[in-house]
Amino acid sequence: MFKKNKNKKPLEINEQEISTLIGEGYLFTGELQGSSVIRVEGKIIGNVNVDGGVVLGEKGYIEGNITSSSVIIYGTVNGNVKTTQLEIKKTGHVNGEITTDTLEIELGAQYNGRLNMQPQQILKAS
Numbered sequence: 001m002f003k004k005n006k007n008k009k010p011l012e013i014n015e016q017e018i019s020t021l022i023g024e025g026y027l028f029t030g031e032l033q034g035s036s037v038i039r040v041e042g043k044i045i046g047n048v049n050v051d052g053g054v055v056l057g058e059k060g061y062i063e064g065n066i067t068s069s070s071v072i073i074y075g076t077v078n079g080n081v082k083t084t085q086l087e088i089k090k091t092g093h094v095n096g097e098i099t100t101d102t103l104e105i106e107l108g109a110q111y112n113g114r115l116n117m118q119p120q121q122i123l124k125a126s
Contacts, residue, residue, distance in 0.1 A: 019052075024059050040075070047079075058091050065096075073109075080113075 019036040022028055026042035033049045040048075041057040046064045048054060053070040056062060060075035070085040073092035086100040090108035099116040 018055065022060075024057075056092075 017037065018039045020034060020038040022038070022040045022042045022044065024041040028042065028044045028046070030046045031049070032038075032044060032046060035051045037052040037055065038048075038050050039055040039057060040060040040062065042059075043061045044064065048062060048064060048066045048068070050068045052068070054066055054068045054072070056071070056073045056075040056077065058074040061078075062076070063078045065080045065082070066077060067082045069083060071081055071083045072087045072089065073081075073094060074089045075091070076093040076095075078095045080097040080099070081094060082099045084101045086098060086102070087104045088094055088106065088109040088111060090106040092106075093110045095112045097114045097116070098111070099118065101118055103115070103117060105111065
């Protein structure tokens with residue numbers, strides 16, 4: 001009656017373990033790169049390139065571009081965001097270009113910039 005889906009989707013960012021935390025009161029300057037999920041409560045000046053996902057807390061601030069598979073923004077971003085899944089929460093502010101497949105913006109969130117939404121690409125077996 002029920003079939004298992006062989007094409008299992010990756011876990012949502014909310015369900016993944018956060019392995020790195022930049023706490024409130026900390027300042028990181030430079031390019032940040034990694035593979036797992038990171039939560040930012042402090043301030044980053046520079047680009048953030050994280051494969052697993054980025055959660056920007058309410059007091060978090062990023063001045064630079066974000067590139068990641070999934071991004072949730074509660075804080076402020078002054079830069080471009082390139083991702084597959086983007087959520088801007090009601091306390092979130094984004095000033096820059098967004099490129100994403102899916103976008104969710106809560107009532108009260110602020111966004112100033114250009115939006116590119118690309119259709120999800122279907123991979124064909126060769």
